[in-house]
Amino acid sequence: MLKIVAALSGGVDSSVAAQRLIRQGHDVIGLFMRLTEGEGSACCNIRTGQTARRVADKLKIPFMAVDYSESFRKNVIDHALNNLDNGLTPNPCVECNRKVKFEELLGQAKRMGADALATGHYGKIFKKNNEYEMHEAKSQKKDQSYFLWPTSKNSLSEIIFPLGDVEDKSIIRKEAAEGGLPTAKAPESQDLCFAPEGLVKFIGKEEPGEILDIKGNVIGEHKGHFTVTLGQRRGLGGVALGKPAYVVQKDHKKNTVTLGDRDHFARQKINLTRVNWLADLNTLSGGLSARIRYRGSKRSIEQIKKHQIVFQDPVTVASGQSIVVYLGTRVIGGGVAQ
Structure with a gap:
């Protein structure tokens, strides 16, 4: 039997992950991390924290809530906005896993004397030939390994993904319902939890600039270099070149976006x-x-x-x-x- 801190988000995946560990005979402690202060986010706010507490009560396990909103703002939200301002394509979920969940949250679990941290991520970690390996989840549809690559090699032995062998989300819903969990019918979590409608709407501003062709001719106007990404083909303000056109270059200093053939940026x-x-x-x-x-x-x-x-x-x-x-x-x- 292991002492395991189970991260509870107030969603169905983390709830069932904790339930599975309890049924395996482990000593489980529920831990909720509040990442945002308002109700505008899709998860990890005061409302979902209350749901996480109800899950812990139903499972009859100790519950603890920690406030990581300052770290989340600095390491995830501000990092993403800074990337956008500098013409880069951000990936907030990767940064959240890297810094908040598998660094700070794992550290919290260790300070609580736990042997491991468990989350509701869809992935696998197991020991093979005396070495811990991370693998894709069984369900390709739900696999989240793309967001988990920054996890440190040394921490793999301290992380558990109880849902890695799940073939379909319906299995999770069924287990939650059978266990009487209050999250059985909870909506699917958002890829971008703090900005459900996307980063551009989250920013809430426009900075119109010129759309150029590959020769530098002005052919249209965009709403801000941060509203498009390299390789984008749709949503380019109705600009037509008579052939498939892609965003092949962004100049964040001049606030220009250049369109061209795929070969120009591949x-x-x-x-x-x-x-x-x-x-x-x-x-x-x-x-x-x-x-x-x-x-x-x-x-x-x-x-x-x-x-x-x-x-x-x-x-x-x-x-x-x-x-x-x-x-x-x-x-x-x-x-x-x-």
Whole structure:
């Protein structure tokens, strides 16, 4: 039996994750982290905290709430807004997992004397050949491994994902209903919890600028360089070039957006920053692939170094996007595209 801190968000996934651990005979403590102060966010606010407490009461486990709103504002929201201002494509969910959940929350669990931290993420961690590995969840539809790559290698032995073997979300709903959990019919969580309608609406401002063609001619107007991302094809203000047009360049200083053919920005060689590897790259002989966006198809890798990936075919990657490397279902690690 392990002493496990189960992160309770007030949603059905984390509720069932805790319930499964209890039924396995573990000593479970429910921990809610408040990340936002108002009701405008989709989760981790005062309202969902009250729901998390009701879940703990139903499961008959101790409950504790901690306030991480300052850290969330600094490390997730401000980080995302700063990236947008500088022409980068942010990934707030990655930053939340990296800094808040699997650094600060895990640290809190350790201070409480727990053996492990459990969350409702869809992924797998298990020990193989005396080494802990992270893998995709059984359900490809629900898999969240793309957002989990920054998890430190040393912490894998202290993290549990009880839902990794779930084939379909209906199973979770059924278990919640059978256990009488108040979250059985809770709505699906949002990809961007603090901004359910998207970052652009969250910012609440427009900064009109010129849309240019590849030769520098003005062909339209945009609402702000931060409203589009490299590779975007739709929602470009009705600009038509007589052929498929993509955002191939953004100049955040001049507030201009340039459209062109896909070939103008597709790259085969991608340099990475802020890398985190969960395996020794020198021991990997081949068969690697990578995702460049959540739920995107995996792209074959020709060569990999600590700070660089060479794909077999050109890919369209925006600076700031996470690139996550896999060997089969195993998460090898990743980095942020430059």
